[in-house]
Amino acid sequence: MNAQTINQLPIPSCFNPEKVSEVWRVTYQERATEAEAWAKQHNIKPASIDKIRICLLLIDxxxxxxxxxxxxxxxxxxGKGAVDDNRRLCEFIxxxxxxxxxxxxxxxxxxxTQIFHPIFWINSAYEHPIPAATNITPQDIEKGIWKVNPAVANSITNGDxxxxxxxxxHYVKQLSQNGKYPLTVWPYHSMLGGIGHALVSSVEEALFFHCIARQSQTQFEIKGENPLTENYSILRPEVLEDFEQRPLAQKNTRLIKQLLEFDAVIIAGQAKSHCVAWTIDDLLTExxxxxxxxxxxxxxxEDCTSPVVVPGVVDYTQQAEDxxxxFAAAGMHIVKSTEKIEFGNWK
Structure with a gap:
């Protein structure tokens, strides 16, 4: 296999690095016209004829x-990690x-109503846990510090x-036994149908531009809808079986197989300490x-991902670095988006 080197094209004028931190509407038809002209100007060929097939996996x-x-x-x-990460990511694309x-x-x-959201849990005073500042362990449940909110059973287990x-x-106990992070109660986030669920506008525009210029459909992958398990990794949920050892959720075997068939897989996204790290860890296991x-x-x-850091509350920087x-010790390449990288040298 012949090697290929990155960083060959200029950045189109439609990209505005000052807008990466903002939410706005992508003007699709305008960008489509520009992307087709850009592909013609720079002799960008359809992805279907690539001899070296490279996947860019973007986490959340x-x-x-x-x-x-x-x-x-x-x-x-x-304090501005994801904004700077996404500016570099767009330039890389x-x-x-x-x-x-x-x-x-x-x-x-x-x-x-999911196991990691405040509504799922209550204490003896019927108060919900403080999001981002509360971890729930098996001992917390045994001592009665936190218990399942009876009112949510109607939605999740038909009132049982x-x-x-x-x-x-069983779930929080499995997390502990499997060496996972304890169950963290997160703020309501990535809500289906909400604006927070959408891709960052600048990144969405870059993906659309790539799709048109390369005639390669963007492949969206959904995770996290199961109310009874977290799903940091796109490749598998945190817990696969319920307390009776029946299937609770499934690994994403289709995506795993697909990733292993690419000649190179580039990974970026958020957060370095959680969804990115768990996805890479699961990929390494496979x-x-x-x-x-x-x-x-x-x-x-590494310059397109950042760890979870909440000043005075939590700092997962060291976990991310570890x-x-x-991953590097296992043979993966830790690189910067601005580096000259040759793909294909492993064959």
């Missing part, structure tokens, strides 16, 4: 995580239009409160089951 680049003042803005250590075969954005997708209690306890050397096909854009160090 949504308003809820990436726009300041939205529910779970990932500020990182600088435009500069590498001719090399990126397929773009796969994931969409964290939630409804109100005992069944829901059993599941909730790789090791097939061929550990396939890890060399994975490239992590995870990326583990």
């Amino acid at each position: 680049v949504q308003n809820t995580f990436c726009i300041p003042e939205f529910e779970l803005f990932v500020g990182g250590n600088s 435009y500069q590498n239009l001719s090399l990126i075969t397929t773009i796969v954005p994931t969409l964290d997708t939630h409804k109100t 409160y005992e069944l829901l209690e059993k599941h909730a306890y 790789i090791k089951q097939v061929d550990a050397t396939l890890a060399q096909k994975v490239y992590l854009l 995870a990326f160090a583990r």
Whole structure:
């Protein structure tokens, strides 16, 4: 396989880096016309004839995580992490239009009543937990500090409160036993049908531009709708079985197979310490089951992702760095979006 190098194209004038932190409507027909002209001007060929097939996997680049003042803005250590990440990400996409075969954005997708939202839990005073500042452990449930809100059983288990209690306890216990983060009660976020669920406008525009210029359909992947489990990773939920060892949710076997078949997979998005790290970790697990050397096909854009940091509350910077160090040790490439990277050297 011949190697290919990134960073070959200029950035089109339609991209405005000052608007990355804003929400706005993409003018699709105007951008489509520009993208077709851009492809002709720069001799950008259809993705269908790519000899080296490169996937750009974008994790949860949504308003809820990436726009300041939205529910779970990932500020990182600088306080403006996701905004700067997405500016670099858009530039990376435009500069590498001719090399990126397929773009796969994931969409964290939630409804109100889910196990990680405040409404699901109450204390003895019938108060809900404080979001982002509350973790729920098996011991908390055993001591009665937190219990399932009886009122939500009607929506989730057809009114069977005992069944829901059993599941909730099993769930938080499994998280502990599997070495996962404890159950975090998050603010309501990525709400299906809401503006927070949408892709960041600048990124949406870049993906649309790529789709037209390369004639390659953007492949959206949904995760997080199951009310009884978290789903940080796009490849699998946090817990697969219920307390009776019956299937609770499924791995995304179709996407796993697809990713392993690409010649290179580039990963970016939010947050580095959570959905990005868990997705990469699950991908690495699948790789090791097939061929550990396939890890060399994975490239992590470290300047297009940031960890969860809430000053005075939580800081997952070290967990994110430890995870990326583990990925690098397994053979994955930790790179910057501005670097000259050669794909194909592993064959």
